[in-house]
Amino acid sequence: MSGRAFSRIALFVFASTVMLHAQAGQQPPRPTDDRIGNRLGALTPADPAAIERGRTLYSSGCAFCHGADARGAQGPDLARSLYVTNDEGGRVLGEFLKTGRPANGMPPFPTLTAGDLTNLSAFLKTRATAAMSRPPMDPASIVVGNATAGAAYFNGAGRCSTCHSPTGDFKGIGAKYNPVVLQGRMVNPRVVGGGRGVTVPPPPPATVRVTLSGGHVVAGRLVSVSDFFVTLIDGNGVRRTIERDNDVPKVEISDPLEAHRQQMLVYTDQIMHDLVAYLVTLK
Amino acid sequence: MKTGLVIAAVAAALSVVHAQAHLDPALLGKPPVDAWPTHHGDYSGRHYSTLNQINQSNVKSLALAWSYRANTAEQGAISGGVVAKALPITLGAGAATGGLLKATPLFVNGVLYLSSPDHAWAIDAKNGREIWHYYWRTSGGEYIGNRGVGMYGGWLYFGTPDGYLVSLDAATGRERWHQQVGEVKSNYYSSAAPVIIGRRVIVGLSGDALDVPGWIESRDVETGALQWQWYTTPRAGEPGAETWPNDFAREHGGGMTWTSVTYDPQLNLIYVPTGNPNPVYSPEDRKGDNLYTCSLVALNPDTGQMVWYYQTSPNDAWDFDSTQTPVLIDTTIDGQPRKLVAQATRNGMFFLLDRTNGKYLLSSKVAESVNWSTGFNSKGQPVRNPDKLAQRGGALISPSNGGVQNWAPPTYMPETGLLYLNASQGFDIHYTYDIKGSPGEFGHQAQAVGGYDMSMRAIDIKTGKAKWIHRYSGSEWNPPRPHQVGGLLSTAGNLVFSGAPGGFMVAADPQTGRQLWHATIPAAATEIKTNVSNTPITYMMDGRQYLVFAADDALYAYVLPR
Numbered sequence: 153m154s155g156r157a158f159s160r161i162a163l164f165v166f167a168s169t170v171m172l173h174a175q176a177g178q179q180p181p182r183p184t185d186d187r188i189g190n191r192l193g194a195l196t197p198a199d200p201a202a203i204e205r206g207r208t209l210y211s212s213g214c215a216f217c218h219g220a221d222a223r224g225a226q227g228p229d230l231a232r233s234l235y236v237t238n239d240e241g242g243r244v245l246g247e248f249l250k251t252g253r254p255a256n257g258m259p260p261f262p263t264l265t266a267g268d269l270t271n272l273s274a275f276l277k278t279r280a281t282a283a284m285s286r287p288p289m290d291p292a293s294i295v296v297g298n299a300t301a302g303a304a305y306f307n308g309a310g311r312c313s314t315c316h317s318p319t320g321d322f323k324g325i326g327a328k329y330n331p332v333v334l335q336g337r338m339v340n341p342r343v344v345g346g347g348r349g350v351t352v353p354p355p356p357p358a359t360v361r362v363t364l365s366g367g368h369v370v371a372g373r374l375v376s377v378s379d380f381f382v383t384l385i386d387g388n389g390v391r392r393t394i395e396r397d398n399d400v401p402k403v404e405i406s407d408p409l410e411a412h413r414q415q416m417l418v419y420t421d422q423i424m425h426d427l428v429a430y431l432v433t434l435k
Numbered sequence: 436m437k438t439g440l441v442i443a444a445v446a447a448a449l450s451v452v453h454a455q456a457h458l459d460p461a462l463l464g465k466p467p468v469d470a471w472p473t474h475h476g477d478y479s480g481r482h483y484s485t486l487n488q489i490n491q492s493n494v495k496s497l498a499l500a501w502s503y504r505a506n507t508a509e510q511g512a513i514s515g516g517v518v519a520k521a522l523p524i525t526l527g528a529g530a531a532t533g534g535l536l537k538a539t540p541l542f543v544n545g546v547l548y549l550s551s552p553d554h555a556w557a558i559d560a561k562n563g564r565e566i567w568h569y570y571w572r573t574s575g576g577e578y579i580g581n582r583g584v585g586m587y588g589g590w591l592y593f594g595t596p597d598g599y600l601v602s603l604d605a606a607t608g609r610e611r612w613h614q615q616v617g618e619v620k621s622n623y624y625s626s627a628a629p630v631i632i633g634r635r636v637i638v639g640l641s642g643d644a645l646d647v648p649g650w651i652e653s654r655d656v657e658t659g660a661l662q663w664q665w666y667t668t669p670r671a672g673e674p675g676a677e678t679w680p681n682d683f684a685r686e687h688g689g690g691m692t693w694t695s696v697t698y699d700p701q702l703n704l705i706y707v708p709t710g711n712p713n714p715v716y717s718p719e720d721r722k723g724d725n726l727y728t729c730s731l732v733a734l735n736p737d738t739g740q741m742v743w744y745y746q747t748s749p750n751d752a753w754d755f756d757s758t759q760t761p762v763l764i765d766t767t768i769d770g771q772p773r774k775l776v777a778q779a780t781r782n783g784m785f786f787l788l789d790r791t792n793g794k795y796l797l798s799s800k801v802a803e804s805v806n807w808s809t810g811f812n813s814k815g816q817p818v819r820n821p822d823k824l825a826q827r828g829g830a831l832i833s834p835s836n837g838g839v840q841n842w843a844p845p846t847y848m849p850e851t852g853l854l855y856l857n858a859s860q861g862f863d864i865h866y867t868y869d870i871k872g873s874p875g876e877f878g879h880q881a882q883a884v885g886g887y888d889m890s891m892r893a894i895d896i897k898t899g900k901a902k903w904i905h906r907y908s909g910s911e912w913n914p915p916r917p918h919q920v921g922g923l924l925s926t927a928g929n930l931v932f933s934g935a936p937g938g939f940m941v942a943a944d945p946q947t948g949r950q951l952w953h954a955t956i957p958a959a960a961t962e963i964k965t966n967v968s969n970t971p972i973t974y975m976m977d978g979r980q981y982l983v984f985a986a987d988d989a990l991y992a993y994v995l996p997r
Contacts, residue, residue: 163997182648189577190523190524190576191575191576191622191644192575192619192620192621192622192645193522193574193575193576193597193618193619193620228683229683231645232646232687233643234621234647237618237620237621237622237645237647238618238621239620240620261440280645283645287878288880289866289868289880290868291880293868294828294829294866295828296826296827296828297828303557331489332829332866332882335829335864335882336864336882336884339831339862339864339884340862340884340885340886340912340913342885342912342913343883343884343885343912343913344882344884344885375911376909376937377908378907378908378909378935378937378938378939378957379907379908379909379935379937379939379941379950379953380937380939380953381935381937388663396908396952398949398950403908407911413887413911413912416804416831416833416862416886416887416974417803417804417887419831421643421822421823421828421829421830421831422828424831425827425828425829428828
């Protein structure tokens with residue numbers, strides 16, 4: 153479920169005119185250590201000096217088997233050890249370290265003092281906390297496709313050039329957005345924004361035609377639509393909300409971006425990668 | 436004399452409250468009529484009511500009787516906890532400070548019992564007034580949700596964000612005891628509604644941020660003492676251990692039990708749906724099927740022994756928990772009466788099994804957008820497309836992390852033989868990348884890219900195919916997650932009730948999907964969209980049938996005018 157340790161979900165959602173249901177609050181911001189501490193019930197922040205003393209103990213006595221960062225080598229990953237996460241002040245660790253698990257190659261450490269154990273626990277808990285967040289991905293690393301194939305698809309089967317041009321609206325697009333943003337906006341230009349600090353042009357509005365009883369037509373720019381209401385701004389700039397019931401009155405929406413939505417069901421990952429490889433060349 | 440009268444009156448009032456706050460345990464297995472006494476209404480998970488006072492001929496007249504705004508003030512609340520002062524809370528995915536009501540309320544003798552993370556309330560079902568409010572001082576934890584309370588006699592049970600099971604006196608809201616189920620320090624928390632079976636409280640567990648093992652357990656209704664625990668990954672030497680690459684992976688393999696079980700009293704089996712394996716997006720680090728994660732498991736509730744299992748997402752790679760409600764269905768197939776269980780899972784698939792032995796009858800794809808599987812194997816399990824694992828350049832996957840289905844239950848209507856659900860056709864792009872100095876681990880990032888649409892679908896359980904599909908207008912581009920319009924309810928009034936995107940509660944025709952009635956949910960103050968946020972319930976009180984549901988931090992009761 154959620155509250156992920158080993159993934160960070162990037163959301164570049166911005167409010168779009170047709171969107172009634174932006175996924176507000178669906179993912180947490182990248183947690184700071186304090187926030188993680190509360191999730192894990194840390195009542196008092198550990199003393200930094202204790203963490204440092206624990207790090208020294210760890211490096212000399214444990215790192216050989218459990219790895220320099222405690223994420224496991226021949227020995228298990230200690231950031232995911234219940235002896236570490238369940239520990240309180242070295243007591244759980246201490247019980248375990250008295251005997252170790254000699255059958256599995258884990259020797260006992262019966263001479264560690266209560267102070268040593270407190271310090272070791274404080275350090276290992278920082279490793280568990282660090283395991284809940286991860287270094288970010290380098291957006292440039294996602295460009296793996298073939299730009300030539302992407303250009304061919306852009307101008308051919310994909311029919312992208314029907315609406316877009318590398319010398320017109322796409323001039324410089326490869327410099328404006330990072331490749332992850334570019335790929336996301338290509339898949340869904342109505343939902344994926346420009347990334348941190350990058351403003352995007354408003355998406356072209358959808359238009360709507362409502363045929364009322366007696367054949368009277370109200371048409372204009374779509375503001376919002378649901379099963380029960382449609383709101384538009386007509387040619388005179390007047391905002392109108394019209395009630396609907398099981399498709400009465402008839403509502404016809406024309407969305408200039410519709411090809412992008414249909415393409416979601418069609419994309420292969422290869423085509424997606426090739427297109428991005430091509431778009432990043434439009435500096 | 437006067438004082439005596441007052442005391443007598445108070446005593447009489449209190450005894451009425453005490454008599455009210457009592458659930459006859461015999462009601463638990465019965466169709467929910469004068470009570471909604473357990474999370475799913477009855478044990479079957481059908482979310483079906485035999486009531487028909489509200490029906491197709493009069494549903495258009497349904498009107499608001501009252502509403503209740505969730506009160507989360509610590510002042511004036513009855514308070515409990517293991518710490519003197521609550522830790523500042525951290526809101527996780529989909530969470531809102533205390534108030535977002537995802538819980539299915541219980542209704543017993545004129546009182547509704549409701550919960551959210553850290554909070555429980557008793558509400559007078561006649562007028563929506565609060566009778567008591569209980570506040571748990573948390574020692575940290577996760578706030579994604581609380582799905583409701585369980586009830587036995589005069590006692591209530593609910594879970595907390597820091598992994599405790601709390602029992603309250605239903606009459607007064609006073610705490611009887613609390614018991615630790617999982618350690619908050621290892622990221623365990625409790626969000627599932629406990630289910631009472633006999634004198635047992637069946638308690639599930641949540642939390643997978645630290646790759647901890649999952650289990651489900653049984654506790655004594657009176658004392659809270661632990662009776663058994665069943666781990667969702669095999670213990671050392673047990674069958675199924677061979678589906679994990681090593682002991683460490685198996686013992687840290689996750690598989691949380693964060694939705695309420697269903698139960699067949701005749702077979703004496705509980706049906707436990709299990710969550711994703713851990714580490715969550717790293718299938719390469721746990722090669723194998725990873726039993727019994729992402730599975731439907733039948734346990735004996737007296738012993739916690741497994742009787743059968745069926746895995747619906749072997750070696751899950753995308754956080755597709757299979758924790759969706761197992762729906763128990765008795766019907767006839769090829770002239771033979773059958774005891775079946777149906778499940779529409781987060782990964783976008785539908786399964787129909789024989790619930791006596793777990794043998795599969797059919798499986799199918801629920802939504803067109805689902806693109807991670809190439810088909811089904813001889814056991815009916817979906818086969819993963821190996822090219823769709825996370826890639827450096829990104830793999831466009833449907834469903835999104837929210838799933839085609841999620842925790843909000845579907846409804847099954849015996850009259851139509853159809854399973855009704857809200858299906859989301861979302862997409863995510865899944866990337867993998869190297870992390871320097873982290874042996875055996877890959878970085879993973881999922882990019883949310885909205886999706887195609889959301890629709891209500893009526894699945895014929897005997898074919899696995901949709902009899903009709905109603906696509907929600909305005910759900911294009913960024914469909915809500917399936918639970919963001921709540922769960923479903925069907926009734927013998929020939930109605931299916933469901934939330935709809937844009938902030939509506941709808942009654943639809945079960946045969947066609949035609950919308951017969953809707954209520955527009957009043958706008959609330961918070962940033963969370965005012966869609967239905969829980970699963971609607973229905974019951975008779977004083978000769979009138981009520982429809983009760985929550986949206987955001989408010990509970991609404993609808994009834995026909997007199």
